Amino acid sequence: MSAQSLRWWSWIHKWSSLVCTVFMLLLCLTGLPLIYHHEIGHLLGNDVEAPALAPEVAANPPKANLDDVIASAKTLYPNKIMMYMSQELDEPAIWNVTLGDHPNDEHYKPIAVDARTAKVITEPAFEGGAFMSTMLRLHVDMFAGLPGMLFLGFMGLLLIVAIISGVVLYAPFMRKLDFGTVRHERSTRLKWLDLHNLLGIVTLVWALVVGATGVINTLADVLLKVWQATEIAAMIEPYKDAKPLVTMASVDAAMKTAVAAEPGMQVGFIAFPGTPFATPHHYGVYMHGDQAFSSRLYKPVLIDAGNGTITDRRELPWYLTALLVSQPLHFGDYGGGWMQFLWAVLDIATIIVLGSGLYLWYKRGRRAKAEARQDKAVAGVQPVLARSGEQA
Amino acid sequence: MSSPFMKLWGVPILLGILTVVGLLSALFGDGIWDALSAVTLGVPVAVGAWFSLRRKPG
Numbered sequence: 528m529s530a531q532s533l534r535w536w537s538w539i540h541k542w543s544s545l546v547c548t549v550f551m552l553l554l555c556l557t558g559l560p561l562i563y564h565h566e567i568g569h570l571l572g573n574d575v576e577a578p579a580l581a582p583e584v585a586a587n588p589p590k591a592n593l594d595d596v597i598a599s600a601k602t603l604y605p606n607k608i609m610m611y612m613s614q615e616l617d618e619p620a621i622w623n624v625t626l627g628d629h630p631n632d633e634h635y636k637p638i639a640v641d642a643r644t645a646k647v648i649t650e651p652a653f654e655g656g657a658f659m660s661t662m663l664r665l666h667v668d669m670f671a672g673l674p675g676m677l678f679l680g681f682m683g684l685l686l687i688v689a690i691i692s693g694v695v696l697y698a699p700f701m702r703k704l705d706f707g708t709v710r711h712e713r714s715t716r717l718k719w720l721d722l723h724n725l726l727g728i729v730t731l732v733w734a735l736v737v738g739a740t741g742v743i744n745t746l747a748d749v750l751l752k753v754w755q756a757t758e759i760a761a762m763i764e765p766y767k768d769a770k771p772l773v774t775m776a777s778v779d780a781a782m783k784t785a786v787a788a789e790p791g792m793q794v795g796f797i798a799f800p801g802t803p804f805a806t807p808h809h810y811g812v813y814m815h816g817d818q819a820f821s822s823r824l825y826k827p828v829l830i831d832a833g834n835g836t837i838t839d840r841r842e843l844p845w846y847l848t849a850l851l852v853s854q855p856l857h858f859g860d861y862g863g864g865w866m867q868f869l870w871a872v873l874d875i876a877t878i879i880v881l882g883s884g885l886y887l888w889y890k891r892g893r894r895a896k897a898e899a900r901q902d903k904a905v906a907g908v909q910p911v912l913a914r915s916g917e918q919a
Numbered sequence: 920m921s922s923p924f925m926k927l928w929g930v931p932i933l934l935g936i937l938t939v940v941g942l943l944s945a946l947f948g949d950g951i952w953d954a955l956s957a958v959t960l961g962v963p964v965a966v967g968a969w970f971s972l973r974r975k976p977g
Binding site: 697698701702706707708709711722725726728729730731732733736819820823852855856861862863865866869872873876 | 923927929930931934935938939942945946947948949952953954956957960961963964966967968969970971973974
């Protein structure tokens, strides 16, 4: 690599990292508890468990009528309206119901209802309690809504630039060293440079994937709006002159209609009229598979909330499929306990890479100033690598 | 691993491939695929930890 291109890549690496490092440290630190949100919820007593049924009932658990499930939830908040109800694949005994003052209520009320008996189990803590909710909001948008989300997405793009330029710089720094060399004995700065290179190259692919899928996730709201404006708008074209709904069709019947239309699939969640996943006149019943990969892909069935018939059903567009597939790759929640643990270790390794990068920049700045003073005395330009003492 | 290119990039490429295998295998299956994922993702983590923490004698 010529001295000129080395200087150019160093400049890219320095500035792309410097701009995003503080935010990446925030994301790594807040992301750490989010990896273990289930376990932390359990420790804090915020997780929801379905009550045990009598053995003869538990052997063949009944399925409660969804209209009864909704009615139970509404007894807690008679004046609120249904927003969503969802079910997790590994917890078929619970319906997670959300009620709000309007279909886009950010301060919705989550209610867990027994899917077998239609009895309210509990009102779970909002977003897993104050601590987890704060971590989540800091991680997603820093309490700044869509602008905050898109800003973090841009920081993620800078991280990707920093990673790629870091890989380019790995070559000149490591050419004369064996893989994994850490020079403890020379100087603190050299030791941290070696650790920065080692942990950077070891976490490279993971950090790229988590960074890129994080960027995709920041576009979720935008992608959803695109979908609403195009495909959903097309699906409900016949309803553009329809009067507001007066009576609502049975949700239980709507669910059964959707299940019959998509054999082999299960209900992931039901979006109620007016929410971003439905229309003012439809229930959106979102079906998904029950296998590792197919459970990530949803197929919406739009059901007329007035008469309970199917209006349309189609595959999600590629960009929403990409979003749904990118989510597990960002969360690390799809491979069990070992994956969670490795996600946490890789997260900590990334914190070390970020921290050592900051330290090296600080040290190098001081060294450059000292050398600038020297250069005044001793005229002459030294090659970049020799100046920073990276060569063995 | 004799060429200068492979001396420099051999291990990083291998670790990169293992990471990709680890990230994808758990996505497309459960059980044995989760175990494969744990092993293949675990190698780069173990390599990073080993070289970071070891002190060469002398």
